[in-house]
Every structure is written in structure tokens, then in C-alpha cells.
Amino acid sequence: MKILITGATGFVGSALTKKLLEKGHQIHYLTTSEKKIENHSNYKGFLWNVAKQEIDNNCFEGVDIIVNLAGKSINSRWNAKNKKEIMESRVQASHLLFRSLSVIDHTVVQVISASAIGFYPSDYEVCYTEKQQQANPEFLGQVCKLWEAHNLKFSELGIQSTIFRFGLILSADEGALPQFTKLIRLNLGSCLGSGKQWYSWIHYEDVIGMLIYGIEQQLSGIYNCVAPHPLRQKEFLNTIAKQLHKVNWLPRVPELFLKIVLGEKHQLVTDSQQVSSEKIVNKGFEFKFPVLKKALADIYKED
Secondary structure (H helix, E strand, O other): EEEEEEEEOHHHHHHHHHHHOOOOOOOEEEOHHHHHHHHHOOEEEEEEOOOOOOHHHHHHOOEEEEEOOOOOOOOOOOOHHHHHHHHHHHHHHHHHHHHHHOOOOOOEEEEEEEHHHHHHHOOOOOEOOOOOOOOOOOOOHHHHHHHHHHHHHHHHOEEEEEEEEEEEEEOOOOHHHHHHHHHHHHOOOEEEOOOOOEEEEEEHHHHHHHHHHHOOOOOOEEEOOOOOOOEHHHHHHHHHHHOOOOOHHHHOOOOOHHHHHHHHHHHHOOOOOOOOOOHHHOOOOOOOOOHHHHHHHHHOOOO
16 A cells, blocks of 8 residues: 655654555655655655645655654643644644645545544543543643544545544653653652552554554544553552662652643643553454553563
């Protein structure tokens, strides 16, 4: 198949691109930099400018499936400027793809889009499934709500729409895990907030596997991209410490302190979302790393 990827040079996008090429698929990708344009038989780059709503429509030529991973990182400081860019980079990218496909002849049959479990309201007891309709009223929840609304619109064009809500993606070098391990390795590990909040996580290889499964099985609808066994934060951090032969011994960091230091962004570590992966499992997807201990053993196998 020929697959168009946005965000192809990012953490998930680069790993997905590599795996799809290994499986014999052809890749088109969109970039904002002329220096990143390559032109090979199985790997071609095209320019776009989301802010100006400009795109090289040649990127759609012969494309069967689009994987839309574009968006400014949420790990930036949550000031007014960055929050605006976090929202607009996602919504405008989806709108540009939709607008372009609505006016050209194309062969696209499916659009797979990213979202996040930040869609779900923070709760210490509820286990969320994809049937949950009420979005988190806080910033990240509203980003996901509007982002998903734009991505679901592709169905209006007769194109199958698929959305994966990513959980906490675990990798040795990218995402949140290195931030946790940095303190743990220094014997400065402690709970952030109550320690009772649920963390719904997933090994990055299972993220790539699930996206490819969505492509090859042409799944439609919304799916939680999380491992089957979420953990409360205290157990999550203790499992990391044990893997690194360390101990989390410091008193917990009060949520009030985190709010002062991180501002609104404290939600990334203090919110609680226990999220179910039952829907994707029922579709036949098999996790390579269903439990945290096994996932960490793989990530830190050289330690």
C-alpha cells in the first residue's frame, strides 16, 4: 500500500515509517522543510504549511491510507502562545487534509489519526472505554475533543476514519519515561501528587504495532492505545525503580507544589485516567508487552 504520513519525523512517526518500509509499503510524508525532502521510489517527501493552509497535492497521488500524527508537542510550556499552537497545529492540520481531499480526485480510503487519553476526565475510580462521550473540561481534554471532531469528518467524504487515543508511551529516550527515570536514577524518586492516580501506559513498540494493525485490518472508529494493565502512579514508579535497582524513598510531592511549579501542565502527572484496551483486544490485536514489568525489562535490557 501507499501511505501518507504527517509527523513522520517525530517520535512515533519515524518509528512507524521505518516499520512500514520494512514491510514493503510505500511512504509519502509531509514536511515544512525543503531540506527534509527526499525522493526515492518508496519514500517521498512533500511540502506543506499548516498555518497558511498550503499543501502540495501531489502528496496524495496513489495514496491508500493517511496516518495523521501532526501536532506541536504538549511537553512545551503551557503559556497562552504554546497552548494556542498545540490546539491549532492539530486542528488546522486535520482541516487542511480534509479540505484538500474534498476538492481533488484521490484514492484515499482511510485516515488514521492520533488523539490522547487526556480526552477522558480525571477520575480515581472509573475505568474508561471508548463509549465515554463527555470530554475532560480541562485544556488537554478540549484539545482532544476538537481534534477528534475534525478527524471524524473524513467520513463525510466516504473515507473511513480511525482514531487512536494514545496513553503514556514508554521509551528509553523519548516521552515521559526518561523524566521519571532521571530522578529515580539519582535516588530522588517520589510520588507526584497523591500517588493514587491511574497511569494508562503502553510500550512504544505496541503503539507502532497497533497503528499497523489499524492499517492492515482497516479498522474504523475510536480505539484506546493503551496496555491492558494500567497501574496507580505509586506502583508504576516503584516498578520502574525496581527495574533500575533503586528505591523511591522521598516523601510525595504535594499537588499544590506541582501546580505552583508546573502551572496548568501539572495535569500531565496528576490526572488519573484508568483506560480499557478491551475494544482493540476484541478486534484481535495482541500486545507484545501487556504488563509494565515486561515492558521495562525490554526498554532497559542493556542496563
